[in-house]
Amino acid sequence: MSRKPTPEQIRRAPKVLLHDHLDGGLRPETIIELADTVGYTGLPAADPATLGAWFTSAADSGSLDRYLETFRHTVGVMQTRGALERVAAECAEDLAADGVVYAEVRYAPEQHLTEGLRLEEVVEAVQAGFAAGCRRAAERGTPIRVGTLLTAMRHAARSREIAELAVRYRDEGVVGFDIAGAEAGYPPTRHLDAFEYLRRENAHFTIHAGEAFGLPSIWEALQWCGADRLGHGVRIVDDITVDDARDADGARLGRLAAYVRDKRIPLEMCPSSNVQTGAADSIATHPIGLLRRLRFRVTVNTDNRLLGGVTLSDELAALVDAFGYDWDDLEWFTVNAMKSAFLPFDERLALINGRIKPGFAQLKWAVR
Numbered sequence: 001m002s003r004k005p006t007p008e009q010i011r012r013a014p015k016v017l018l019h020d021h022l023d024g025g026l027r028p029e030t031i032i033e034l035a036d037t038v039g040y041t042g043l044p045a046a047d048p049a050t051l052g053a054w055f056t057s058a059a060d061s062g063s064l065d066r067y068l069e070t071f072r073h074t075v076g077v078m079q080t081r082g083a084l085e086r087v088a089a090e091c092a093e094d095l096a097a098d099g100v101v102y103a104e105v106r107y108a109p110e111q112h113l114t115e116g117l118r119l120e121e122v123v124e125a126v127q128a129g130f131a132a133g134c135r136r137a138a139e140r141g142t143p144i145r146v147g148t149l150l151t152a153m154r155h156a157a158r159s160r161e162i163a164e165l166a167v168r169y170r171d172e173g174v175v176g177f178d179i180a181g182a183e184a185g186y187p188p189t190r191h192l193d194a195f196e197y198l199r200r201e202n203a204h205f206t207i208h209a210g211e212a213f214g215l216p217s218i219w220e221a222l223q224w225c226g227a228d229r230l231g232h233g234v235r236i237v238d239d240i241t242v243d244d245a246r247d248a249d250g251a252r253l254g255r256l257a258a259y260v261r262d263k264r265i266p267l268e269m270c271p272s273s274n275v276q277t278g279a280a281d282s283i284a285t286h287p288i289g290l291l292r293r294l295r296f297r298v299t300v301n302t303d304n305r306l307l308g309g310v311t312l313s314d315e316l317a318a319l320v321d322a323f324g325y326d327w328d329d330l331e332w333f334t335v336n337a338m339k340s341a342f343l344p345f346d347e348r349l350a351l352i353n354g355r356i357k358p359g360f361a362q363l364k365w366a367v368r
C-alpha cells in the first residue's frame with residue numbers, strides 16, 4: 001500500500017468525526033442570510049468569500065481566547081428555532097458530502113437563549129435540523145449518522161443543568177456531554193457536580209483539556225472528573241520525553257501519559273485548530289505524529305470547520321503530507337474514532353463492519 005492517498009480519494013473514504021462544533025462550522029453564506037433575517041448587524045463582512053476569509057484570519061490568532069471571540073458572530077445568528085434547524089441540517093449535509101459516515105457534533109445550548117428560546121426548545125430545534133439534514137443526505141446517496149453532544153461553557157455555572165438536559169434527551173439523539181471555552185483559569189473540577197451526576201446516570205462525557213493549558217487540566221479531567229475522552233489532549237506530550245524525536249522507541253512516558261495510553265483514552269486531536277490557537281507550532285511538528293507512533297488512541301478532528309477553513313478530508317490530507325500516512329494509517333484513525341464514539345457498542349461495530357472496513361477495502365483495491 002505505497003500509493004499516497006490523494007485529497008479526492010480521502011474525500012471518498014468513510015470517515016468518522018468526534019469533535020466538531022455546530023457553531024464553528026456554519027457556511028458563510030448562511031451566516032449572512034440568517035443575519036439578514038434575524039436583524040443581526042454586527043457582521044464584519046457582507047459577502048460570503050470575505051466573511052469566510054475574515055473567520056480564518058481572525059481565528060489564526062495564536063490564542064484560544066481570541067479564537068473564541070469570533071464565535072459571537074455565529075452564536076449571534078443562531079438564536080431562533082429556524083436558524084438552529086437550518087444550521088444543524090446544513091452541518092449534517094456538509095459532513096455527509098465530505099464522506100463522513102458518523103459524526104458527533106457539539107454546541108452549548110445555554111448560548112442560544114438570548115431571543116427567548118428555552119433550553120429544551122434549542123435542543124429540539126437542533127435535533128430536528130440534524131434529522132432533516134440526515135434525511136437529505138441519505139436521499140443523495142451519502143448516508144450519515146449524527147450524534148449530538150451538549151456542551152456547558154466552563155466559565156459559566158450551568159453545567160449541572162446542561163448535564164441533566166443531556167440525560168433527558170439521551171434517547172433522542174443526544175449521546176453525551178462536554179465542557180468548552182477558555183481553559184486557563186477554569187479547571188474541569190469547577191464542574192465536578194455535573195460530572196458526578198453524569199457518572200451516576202451511566203452517561204458519557206468528554207472534556208476539552210490539555211489545549212491551552214497543560215497536564216494539570218488533563219489530570220483533573222481524567223482522575224477527578226472521570227472523562228471518557230479528551231477534547232484535544234495535545235499537551236499530554238509534556239509528560240513524554242523522547243531522546244531521538246524520530247525514534248518513538250526512545251520515548252519515556254510519565255505516569256499520566258502511561259495511564260492515558262494504557263487505558264486507551266481517546267484523544268480528539270484537531271491539528272489545524274491547534275495551529276490556529278498556538279497549541280501547536282505547525283502541522284509538521286504536531287504531537288499527533290509522535291502520539292500515533294506510540295499508539296495512543298488518536299482520532300483526527302476538525303474542531304471548527306468555518307474557523308479553520310477545513311473539512312475532515314483536508315485535515316487528513318494535511319497529515320498525509322506531513323507524516324507520510326498511508327491508507328492503513330487513515331483506516332486506523334477512523335476505526336479508533338468509531339471505537340471511541342458514544343454510540344452503543346453494537347451500533348459502533350455495525351458501522352465499523354458495515355461501512356468503514358468495506359469502504360476502505362474498496363479504496364485500497366482501487367488504488368493498488
Ligand SMILES: O=c1[nH]cnc2c1ncn2[C@H]1C[C@H](O)[C@@H](CO)O1
Binds near residue numbers: 068071151182
Ligand atoms: O477548541 C476549542 N476549545 C475550547 N472551546 C471551544 C473550542 N472550539 C469551540 N469552543 C467553544 C466555543 C463555542 O461557542 C462553544 C460551543 O460549541 O465551544
Ligand SMILES: [Zn+2]
Binds near residue numbers: 019180231303
Ligand atoms: Zn473544540
